Amino acid sequence: MSITIARTRAELAAAVGDATVAFVPTMGALHDGHVQLLKHARPLGEVLVASIFVNPTQFAPGEDFEDYPRTFDADLERCAEAGVDVVFAPAVETMYPSGFDTTITVDPGPLGSILEGAARPTHFRGVLTVVAKLFGLVRPDVAVFGEKDYQQLTLIRQMSRELALDVEIVGCPTVREADGLAMSSRNIYLTADDRVRAAAVSAALRAGVAAGPEGADAVLDAAHAVLDAAGITPDYLVLTNPELGDPEPGQEARLLVAARVGKPRLLDNCALTIGATKLGS
Incomplete structure (x- = not known):
């Protein structure tokens, strides 16, 4: 055309x-x-x-x-x-x-x-x-x-x-590589080793989703554990409501992460439903 x-x-x-x-x-x-x-x-x-x-x-x-x-x-x-x-x-x-x-x-x-x-x-x-x-x-x-x-x-x-x-x-919806990494124009800056580590960013989100029924604290703990294992310290890893305010137990939420892996700063997020346990309780 x-x-x-x-x-x-x-x-x-x-x-x-x-x-x-x-x-x-x-x-x-x-x-x-x-x-x-x-x-x-x-x-x-x-x-x-x-x-x-x-x-x-x-x-x-x-x-x-x-x-x-x-x-x-x-x-x-x-x-x-x-x-x-x-x-x-x-x-x-x-x-x-x-x-x-x-x-x-x-x-x-x-x-x-x-x-x-x-x-x-x-x-x-x-x-x-x-x-x-x-x-x-x-x-x-x-x-x-x-x-x-x-x-x-x-x-x-x-x-x-x-x-x-x-x-x-x-x-x-976010389009992903086969290993879950969110597609981004800045992914070209990843070295081969950093590209392997970068898959942990989306893996952390999946771990958080899996922990959703256990409550907000469990979501964040599970996601942090995956990032820690990959040697990634996030700029932030937060759980919000869909409008980026405070999450409510038993409601739809959003898990958002930003982390620098080598040169590029990677962003990702996912929707989930959190259990009835209050954050920090």
């Missing part, structure tokens, strides 16, 4: 027209997980738009903005595989025409200051700002995001709802 590449606002508007739009924002370096996101989105609109834009404002000084993998030609092949109609690949000047210093930004609020927000204080302001800009340009009816970045997904849902952006936000 033929893909239209739009690099300007005018080209994007001409390519989309008046059709209903399903949208998947990406930073490129597409892998099988992205392909699944795109295929998930394909039937949700008349036109499927994918954006490829490495957003400078979500990288703090010293992070990997300059080194972030950029594989545009290969990304186009992935998009074709998934049935994408339009690839929006704007320049930085298109997304930030006034520059960075004068751009009006989206404040992520209290939810943006915990977990990833605590480790990367400017990250979610950059994410929400660029997503809001992309929504304004693409005008999607529905946008699809992966559940791997669960805090990001939760914040984007909140932003769309509270700012009345009128975009339906759909979460797509």
Whole structure:
């Protein structure tokens, strides 16, 4: 199939027209997980738009903005595989025409200051700002995001709802390698030895799920034990409710982990139901 590449606002508007739009924002370096996101989105609109834009404002000084993998030609092949109609690949000047210093930004609020927000204080302001800009340009009816970045997904849902952006936000289950490792563009930074150790991150989540009926403390203990055995000290390993608040015994919960394994910092999470024992009781 033929893909239209739009690099300007005018080209994007001409390519989309008046059709209903399903949208998947990406930073490129597409892998099988992205392909699944795109295929998930394909039937949700008349036109499927994918954006490829490495957003400078979500990288703090010293992070990997300059080194972030950029594989545009290969990304186009992935998009074709998934049935994408339009690839929006704007320049930085298109997304930030006034520059960075004068751009009006989206404040992520209290939810943006915990977990990833605590480790990367400017990250979610950059994410929400660029997503809001992309929504304004693409005008999607529905946008699809992966559940791997669960805090990001939760914040984007909140932003769309509270700012009345009128975009339906759909979460797509995390796509995994055969050993359970969540697919990520940053997995290419893993050495062979670290790649073996990295499987413990998802294994810890599975151990936590298995311990769910025994209560919240058992969930965290089981997950920590797997990480400890692999020599991995997490930045955080937490149990929350689906909205990232305090978990309730007997209810659906979310187990989230972030850990550095070699160079890359790996994120993962899973849903589970916890037993009736209160956390810390």
